[in-house]
Amino acid sequence: MTTIFTITLIGHIIFGIIAAIASYAVVLYLLKKELPLLKLKIASVTAFIGYALSWFLGGYYYVLYYGGNVKPAIKEGMYPWAHVVVMEAKEHIFIMLPFATFAVAIAVCMGSKKLQEDRKYKSAIIVLAVTVLIMATAVTLSGIIISGAAR
């Protein structure tokens, strides 16, 4: 694997993990009685930017390297399901993630007053933020499975 692919793969992982941590922070901040609005906005925007960067870097690696070099090895190896099920699901669920986190960031940044005043709205946004966190965690764990299968 050339240096550029190593860098993009590492960048994909690092930005994905940063974004997942930021998503977790969004959930924790939303659960507080008194919302720490500045921290909440920073966390939600960080999550969106992190997933977007992870998307582009991962996409570069996936399109230009994974398809021709890693995918055949996994499909012919002992764990073909790691690509056929896990990677395929991961790459398509990951398409939705930046849009979902953008929605959370917009709801937090532009609806902060409503979050503080409307309990039902706040609960709905918490559930959305938890859903995004679960998706992100699943995608991250999928990446670990695929790396293991590739070895």
Add this chain to the structure above:
Amino acid sequence: MNKNTSLIHAVFIATILVSIFVLIITISAELYKPLKNLLSEIHSHHWIGKGIWSAILFFVTIAITYPLCNKIGEKYTTMLPTITVYALSASSILLILFFWYEYTIKY
């Protein structure tokens, strides 16, 4: 209704549509190879094509629904994030089940 709330509503509607779109285009492309090939030919890779069309759908939906959301008021403020959760969850689960089904019939 204030402009912020209209934008929030428009973004949720766009996210719901993108979730459904990703599910439909993914399954369609797997079951009908000419569609997958068309995406690859136009965008050099089917995954890039799905991403680009998802982004186009997202921003076009916001542009169209934002002025309409001004008229519908605040009654959907809590409903829209809830529907977004359902759309994201259903799409994710159905995608996993679909690829698992594909694995069981091919391997």
